[in-house]
Amino acid sequence: MSKPIVTYDEVTKSFGDVEVLKGINLDIMPSEKVAVIGPSGSGKTTLIRMLMTLEQPTDGAIIVDGENLWQMEEKGRLVDADEKHLSKVRGDIGMVFQHFNLFPHMTILENCMMAPVQVQKEDKKSARKRSIEMLEKVGLGDKLDNFPNQLSGGQKQRVAMARALVMRPKIMLFDEVTSALDPELVEEVLEVIRDIALEGEMAMVLVTHEMEFALDIADRVLFLDDGVIAESGTPSEVIEHSQNERLQSFLRRFRS
Amino acid sequence: MGNMILLSGFMDKVREYIPLNWKWDLFWDSFPFVAKGLYITFGLTIACYVFALLFGFVWTFLRRIPNRPIAWIVTWTMEFIRSTPPLVQLYFLFYSLPLIPYIGISLSPFACAVLALGVHFSTYIGEVYRSGIESVDAGQWEASQALNLSTFQKWTKVILPQALPPTIPMLGNYLIIMFKEIPLASTIGVMGILHLANDYGAIHYRFLEPITVVALLFLALSYPSAILVRKLEEKMNRRYGEENLYLDNNE
Amino acid sequence: MRGMGITLTVLGGSIILGYLMAFIAGFCRLSNNTFIRKFTGFYVEIFRGTSLIVQLFWFSYALPMLFGIELGSDLVAGILAISLNYGAYMSEIVRGSILSVSNGQTEAGIALNLTPFQRMRYVIFPQALRMMLPEFGNYLIQMLKATSLISLIGMTDVLYYGNLLRSSNLAIESTVYLFILIFFFIIALPLIFLTRKLEEISKKGVET
Numbered sequence: 072m073s074k075p076i077v078t079y080d081e082v083t084k085s086f087g088d089v090e091v092l093k094g095i096n097l098d099i100m101p102s103e104k105v106a107v108i109g110p111s112g113s114g115k116t117t118l119i120r121m122l123m124t125l126e127q128p129t130d131g132a133i134i135v136d137g138e139n140l141w142q143m144e145e146k147g148r149l150v151d152a153d154e155k156h157l158s159k160v161r162g163d164i165g166m167v168f169q170h171f172n173l174f175p176h177m178t179i180l181e182n183c184m185m186a187p188v189q190v191q192k193e194d195k196k197s198a199r200k201r202s203i204e205m206l207e208k209v210g211l212g213d214k215l216d217n218f219p220n221q222l223s224g225g226q227k228q229r230v231a232m233a234r235a236l237v238m239r240p241k242i243m244l245f246d247e248v249t250s251a252l253d254p255e256l257v258e259e260v261l262e263v264i265r266d267i268a269l270e271g272e273m274a275m276v277l278v279t280h281e282m283e284f285a286l287d288i289a290d291r292v293l294f295l296d297d298g299v300i301a302e303s304g305t306p307s308e309v310i311e312h313s314q315n316e317r318l319q320s321f322l323r324r325f326r327s
Numbered sequence: 328m329g330n331m332i333l334l335s336g337f338m339d340k341v342r343e344y345i346p347l348n349w350k351w352d353l354f355w356d357s358f359p360f361v362a363k364g365l366y367i368t369f370g371l372t373i374a375c376y377v378f379a380l381l382f383g384f385v386w387t388f389l390r391r392i393p394n395r396p397i398a399w400i401v402t403w404t405m406e407f408i409r410s411t412p413p414l415v416q417l418y419f420l421f422y423s424l425p426l427i428p429y430i431g432i433s434l435s436p437f438a439c440a441v442l443a444l445g446v447h448f449s450t451y452i453g454e455v456y457r458s459g460i461e462s463v464d465a466g467q468w469e470a471s472q473a474l475n476l477s478t479f480q481k482w483t484k485v486i487l488p489q490a491l492p493p494t495i496p497m498l499g500n501y502l503i504i505m506f507k508e509i510p511l512a513s514t515i516g517v518m519g520i521l522h523l524a525n526d527y528g529a530i531h532y533r534f535l536e537p538i539t540v541v542a543l544l545f546l547a548l549s550y551p552s553a554i555l556v557r558k559l560e561e562k563m564n565r566r567y568g569e570e571n572l573y574l575d576n577n578e
Numbered sequence: 579m580r581g582m583g584i585t586l587t588v589l590g591g592s593i594i595l596g597y598l599m600a601f602i603a604g605f606c607r608l609s610n611n612t613f614i615r616k617f618t619g620f621y622v623e624i625f626r627g628t629s630l631i632v633q634l635f636w637f638s639y640a641l642p643m644l645f646g647i648e649l650g651s652d653l654v655a656g657i658l659a660i661s662l663n664y665g666a667y668m669s670e671i672v673r674g675s676i677l678s679v680s681n682g683q684t685e686a687g688i689a690l691n692l693t694p695f696q697r698m699r700y701v702i703f704p705q706a707l708r709m710m711l712p713e714f715g716n717y718l719i720q721m722l723k724a725t726s727l728i729s730l731i732g733m734t735d736v737l738y739y740g741n742l743l744r745s746s747n748l749a750i751e752s753t754v755y756l757f758i759l760i761f762f763f764i765i766a767l768p769l770i771f772l773t774r775k776l777e778e779i780s781k782k783g784v785e786t
Binding site: 409410414416423514535542545 | 623624627631636639640722725726754755756758759762770
């Protein structure tokens, strides 16, 4: 049994008076594929946004590869992490957003190349080469010099994935990546995620409404409800054999 | 006690380096003298503003004439008025206009200022109206067509009631901007606060205090109104669209 | 026409210093440091709250008297007043544009592990700049118009010579201001076209 790459330890999160997450305990293994499902407002997105350091937990700790993400030691005391510490720890994490968040003023290729060159100080030539390879892999090798607003939603989302992948993350987070897409464009995006998943070595956390898809690629499914992990297990355990009343009613809405 | 001595010593040091040449008695003396001009300044502001609001409609409708040469002339006339200094326009109306044969008329300084500043700002106000009208949904025009409203009814009952309210904050902003341009009129002898401050300065050979009074009066009047307009803007934004702004990514 | 040099010098100086001020103040107002933020806010409100003409007088009469600061010449006073005034207005544009770049852009920057400086330099600022351009163009014309005020503090610009001509030569009286208006319009023309060009540029490559 190897060590988990991410551990949530009693993590809670409140926005003002509203407690969105109420004590999350969770281990994610290297190369594990975890699908997170649940009704909207259940805190799924917040769960992964805290891991990407976009949202600070109210309480509890998130451990990434043995390092405490949100706290650091200073003179023997735990204090809130500063930008330097966050940047060091989150280097292994990549994220794809619901609304793509591509940089509109850069070409597709520039979108992909920027971070390797600026953050990882890779030389331009090799960053360029790897970016092109990655864009070819997601099927956009012919669009290198296009700007994001010249692409369809599905294409944009594939660029966003390529952009995250060139950073060679150990953990990839997918935040409802198909929710903002027209129905006919969903499949091309899922196809790419499936390919990435099959390659294997990366841990993946997918917040998704695509049940069939979750069933297909996930090693484990979490059902988040009202701020807690209400069910956890293999896809067939959770989606097909669970006795949880609320999960049943949640799933029924997708079956029809 | 010791502190007091230290403090006064410190103030002496300050005076040594920064010779504060400020006379409070002159300040208080000039205050009422200058403040008398507020009536004129206010009156002129209101007169110019009303003129600009009304004349703005003229530009808006002139620009809607579907005739290319006329549209071109109107556009460039507006551009000319907007991009040349109001001060020179003021001088032109005041000094040059009366001398032009036949059409030349002599205007009082006050009327001159109303005309010059009013026309200058009406070109901006016209654009504000236009943006309001363009923001009315195309469906509204079709609906009034379908209801067989007359052109006049269409404008007064359907289009303008929707086009104008969203422009109120912008119009408010222009009122404040205009208020700050009003001192221009002092150059042709309108007895506003700036003019009186200069008079006071000329009498007492001191410009510092009266000019500061003018600055403070402007600040005291325009800052609260600017805050009011900002509040209004926020309220309007909440009512008219931009609702989707904060929906992103917030589950 | 005499005085053109002065008018153009003041215009050029004000434009350069004004934009510089706009960026400095704009960024300061977004600073994490409360003191810097409040102080710049104070500057912006003072200059936006009072009239440019009053500021001009203040810079030319009051500053030398009050603090014994000799600005050297009316030229400096004029440029300083105009650029500080419009710098204050334009700093609001700088601030507003930076704030209006969508949050998702910052988040994407964080997800790619860019430092805060890199996020500003490569992601936020280039997009914000595009939004600023049309407004900046408009303010070019505003600054041009403002340069006409410098004759009021005794500078010998175009308008000053116009006034001189009016009082000395009756024959030319009726046309002199028309010529000055046309003079200003001729300088404004390239600025108008530049503004239109900037509007076009800013429409490209914006998030949809």
